[in-house]
Amino acid sequence: MRQGKYPFVIGFLIAPLALYGMFVLRPIAAAVQVSMTNWSGLSPNFDFVGLENFQKLLDDDKVWLAAKHHVFLLVTLPVITIALALFFAFLLNMGGGTRGGMMTGVWGSKFYRVVFFLPQVLAVVIVGVIFGRVYAPDGSGVLNRFLELFGVDAVQFMAEYGLWSILGVLVWQAVGFYVVLFAAGMSSIPAEIYEAAVMDGASRVTIFFRVTIPLLMETVKVAWVYLGILAMDAFALVMVLSIDEGGPDGATTVLPVQIYKSGIRESDYGYASALGVALAVFTIIFAVLSLRGGKRNAVEH
Amino acid sequence: MANKSEKRSSAGVLNKLSHVALAVWAILIIYPLVFTFLAAFKSNTEIFIGNPFALPSHWDFGSFGRAWTEAKVGTYFLNSLIVVSISTFGTMLLGAMAAYVLARYEFIGNRFIYFLFIAGLAFPVYLALTPLYIVVQELGLLGTHTGLILVYIAYSLPFTVFFLAAFFKTLPNAVAEAAMIDGASHTKLFFRVMMPMAKPGLISITIFNIIGQWNQYVLPVSLLPGGAEGQEKWLLTQGIANISTAAGYQADWPALFAALSIAIIPMIIVYTIFQRQIQSGLTAGAVK
Numbered sequence: 001m002r003q004g005k006y007p008f009v010i011g012f013l014i015a016p017l018a019l020y021g022m023f024v025l026r027p028i029a030a031a032v033q034v035s036m037t038n039w040s041g042l043s044p045n046f047d048f049v050g051l052e053n054f055q056k057l058l059d060d061d062k063v064w065l066a067a068k069h070h071v072f073l074l075v076t077l078p079v080i081t082i083a084l085a086l087f088f089a090f091l092l093n094m095g096g097g098t099r100g101g102m103m104t105g106v107w108g109s110k111f112y113r114v115v116f117f118l119p120q121v122l123a124v125v126i127v128g129v130i131f132g133r134v135y136a137p138d139g140s141g142v143l144n145r146f147l148e149l150f151g152v153d154a155v156q157f158m159a160e161y162g163l164w165s166i167l168g169v170l171v172w173q174a175v176g177f178y179v180v181l182f183a184a185g186m187s188s189i190p191a192e193i194y195e196a197a198v199m200d201g202a203s204r205v206t207i208f209f210r211v212t213i214p215l216l217m218e219t220v221k222v223a224w225v226y227l228g229i230l231a232m233d234a235f236a237l238v239m240v241l242s243i244d245e246g247g248p249d250g251a252t253t254v255l256p257v258q259i260y261k262s263g264i265r266e267s268d269y270g271y272a273s274a275l276g277v278a279l280a281v282f283t284i285i286f287a288v289l290s291l292r293g294g295k296r297n298a299v300e301h
Numbered sequence: 302m303a304n305k306s307e308k309r310s311s312a313g314v315l316n317k318l319s320h321v322a323l324a325v326w327a328i329l330i331i332y333p334l335v336f337t338f339l340a341a342f343k344s345n346t347e348i349f350i351g352n353p354f355a356l357p358s359h360w361d362f363g364s365f366g367r368a369w370t371e372a373k374v375g376t377y378f379l380n381s382l383i384v385v386s387i388s389t390f391g392t393m394l395l396g397a398m399a400a401y402v403l404a405r406y407e408f409i410g411n412r413f414i415y416f417l418f419i420a421g422l423a424f425p426v427y428l429a430l431t432p433l434y435i436v437v438q439e440l441g442l443l444g445t446h447t448g449l450i451l452v453y454i455a456y457s458l459p460f461t462v463f464f465l466a467a468f469f470k471t472l473p474n475a476v477a478e479a480a481m482i483d484g485a486s487h488t489k490l491f492f493r494v495m496m497p498m499a500k501p502g503l504i505s506i507t508i509f510n511i512i513g514q515w516n517q518y519v520l521p522v523s524l525l526p527g528g529a530e531g532q533e534k535w536l537l538t539q540g541i542a543n544i545s546t547a548a549g550y551q552a553d554w555p556a557l558f559a560a561l562s563i564a565i566i567p568m569i570i571v572y573t574i575f576q577r578q579i580q581s582g583l584t585a586g587a588v589k
Contacts, residue, residue, distance in 0.1 A: 128542075131544040134336075264434060283424075287423065
């Protein structure tokens with residue numbers, strides 16, 4: 001194995017490292033650097049302004065709105081998605097009750113599993129454009145036409161309930177992935193545990209809350225982190241679905257949208273980079289806290 | 302006895318309720334897609350005044366032609382196809398090479414390089430968005446597919462290396478040693494022995510990368526600016542987002558829905574054929 005090891009190792013690493021360094025590491029390092037300058041990107045000169053951009057960020061109403069929206073999504077998105085996905089996964093795996101002592105899924109489980117997962121392979125942008133018609137404010141909107149059947153007047157979804165509407169699409173798209181994830185977790189729970197519970201006369205509801213959910217906690221935590229990271233994004237949906245890209249008047253904006261607007265649109269590179277740093281810090285703190293919390297609980301079990 | 306039958310009937314109600322819940326969610330998934338597909342055949346008036354739940358009054362296929370040529374969906378589709386096939390291939394080749402070396406060879410700096418790659422998982426793409434734009438611009442690659450392909454590969458490497466390194470570690474040593482005794486070179490060992498053995502892992506991560514890159518939006522929108530010439534280079538997601546924001550009440554809505562259908566239908570076909578592999582490929586990263 002020794003012969004010619006180093007030339008081979010270098011040969012195999014050089015291209016991936018070069019690309020990664022050039023397009024990922026260098027921009028990240030530059031972002032941190034640029035965040036402390038007033039560089040507009042157009043002129044070759046710029047001044048070091050220290051934490052001025054971060055000061056500006058703290059005074060920026062749009063940033064506070066965006067942060068508020070992330071907190072809202074960080075709470076609602078994981079809770080709703082995980083609850084729905086656990087419920088559906090349980091029905092698909094064990095909703096059929098017992099047959100010969102074994103838990104079975106409801107009739108048509110396979111079909112549902114395929115259909116539920118489908119939105120996962122569709123581009124978020126395309127999903128966003130479709131939901132533009134679902135949420136259309138007048139009678140031409142699918143949802144409004146449906147509400148009309150119950151005598152409800154047309155709702156201005158994006159103008160009045162923008163963030164909830166975006167949350168709805170995020171949940172719509174995400175649930176199927178976690179159904180498959182949880183279903184896989186459930187099928188790896190030993191059948192004897194269920195058999196014992198059934199013998200003891202436990203109902204399906206009891207089994208769900210007392211057996212399945214506790215045994216699935218680790219997978220749920222993974223889901224929580226994934227969904228939290230998703231809640232820090234929402235860029236594509238907000239860009240295509242909301243009124244005036246994050247509006248009306250910042251009502252649906254998120255940090256990535258603000259970064260894109262100040263950086264690419266307005267060439268305020270220093271400020272955009274400061275926003276980027278803030279988002280990264282926010283994301284990393286969230287991930288570290290979730291993962292550490294997860295570990296501590298695992299020891300307790 | 303009474304107790305038993307009571308139990309059975311409550312189980313029956315539960316069964317019906319679970320079917321209702323599952324069916325409602327299935328309709329919520331399918332209906333917006335059916336609506337999109339049907340709207341492609343309707344007229345503007347039918348879309349805006351008619352009933353969204355109705356079938357088109359007559360089936361007008363013209364919208365697909367207009368979307369394909371006038372709205373340039375054909376061009377965007379082809380651009381996406383070119384960019385994603387080259388960049389997925391590049392990601393897999395370079396990612397597998399790096400992961401293999403990092404997983405199976407001891408050398409100075411191995412851990413450092415590995416963690417350098419993994420660190421990329423922690424940073425959102427938005428952090429580096431503006432500096433990335435400038436780097437690509439300085440290289441003269443702004444508005445080119447080459448630039449976008451290189452960027453796609455670079456941003457796909459962290460997860461690919463992370464996933465495949467774990468996979469290569471699990472491969473048995475015996476086969477590798479036997480091949481080495483037979484006089485195979487390191488390179489030959491990689492391409493002839495290790496790559497074929499790693500096939501299941503490679504398939505999972507290839508699916509993951511194809512779907513991720515095909516659906517990518519922020520990178521093309523940032524790195525392929527518009528303009529008369531630039532627009533020819535646009536990718537599908539970017540093109541469709543643009544058609545939808547440009548479309549007012551006067552616009553050609555059936556063509557927009559046709560464009561959406563053109564973008565969705567191939568995905569649905571590919572998904573239904575490979576759904577088993579896609580589901581396990583996409584969830585593989587979560588259940589480590």
